[in-house]
Amino acid sequence: MPKLWDDSIATHRHAVRTATLDATAALVAERGLTGVTMSEVAKRAGVGRATLYKYFPDVESILTAWHERQVGDHLRQLTGIWTDTGRLEAVLEAYAFICHEHPSSEPAASLHRSEHVARAQEHLVDFLAGLMLDVRDDVPPKELAAYCVYALGAAGAVPSKAAVRRLVAVVLSGLRGEAGR
Numbered sequence: 030m031p032k033l034w035d036d037s038i039a040t041h042r043h044a045v046r047t048a049t050l051d052a053t054a055a056l057v058a059e060r061g062l063t064g065v066t067m068s069e070v071a072k073r074a075g076v077g078r079a080t081l082y083k084y085f086p087d088v089e090s091i092l093t094a095w096h097e098r099q100v101g102d103h104l105r106q107l108t109g110i111w112t113d114t115g116r117l118e119a120v121l122e123a124y125a126f127i128c129h130e131h132p133s134s135e136p137a138a139s140l141h142r143s144e145h146v147a148r149a150q151e152h153l154v155d156f157l158a159g160l161m162l163d164v165r166d167d168v169p170p171k172e173l174a175a176y177c178v179y180a181l182g183a184a185g186a187v188p189s190k191a192a193v194r195r196l197v198a199v200v201l202s203g204l205r206g207e208a209g210r
Contacts, residue, residue: 121177158174176200177204180199
């Protein structure tokens with residue numbers, strides 16, 4: 030079994046944590062949330078099980094840390110899209126596709142009830158509200174942002190990318206106050 034070690038304790042801890050979360054991501058992609066075990070994470074991360082237990086007491090704590098990292102990556106992705114494009118439409122479409130690519134499942138429900146998800150959702154709503162200051166004058170930006178987050182969350186249940194794009198179009202139409210036919 031390969032050993033992870035670095036020059037400083039802090040660097041070593043970071044390397045073990047990163048390797049653990051990377052191994053967890055691979056296992057989730059291959060087997061789903063319920064297919065992750067401490068033994069397999071340790072093996073794939075290249076650490077002993079005793080070492081793994083020093084960092085994470087159980088699979089649930091590993092999955093929570095992995096999910097927290099994933100949610101943070103998504104928030105950085107959305108911020109980057111805004112920085113690159115300056116287009117609210119691009120940010121909302123990217124968020125909808127994130128929801129579509131990561132639909133909520135029964136095992137994922139416990140992760141989505143975690144405190145880090147609530148903080149991330151609040152951060153997302155605040156971020157979007159900042160982009161919506163001039164969208165409408167009859168609805169506060171934070172309310173519009175919350176509406177978008179919840180409405181676009183439905184992208185996890187639609188069957189295709191075309192359906193995601195239609196959902197985004199409907200949400201954008203609602204933001205602009207446009208009436209459908």
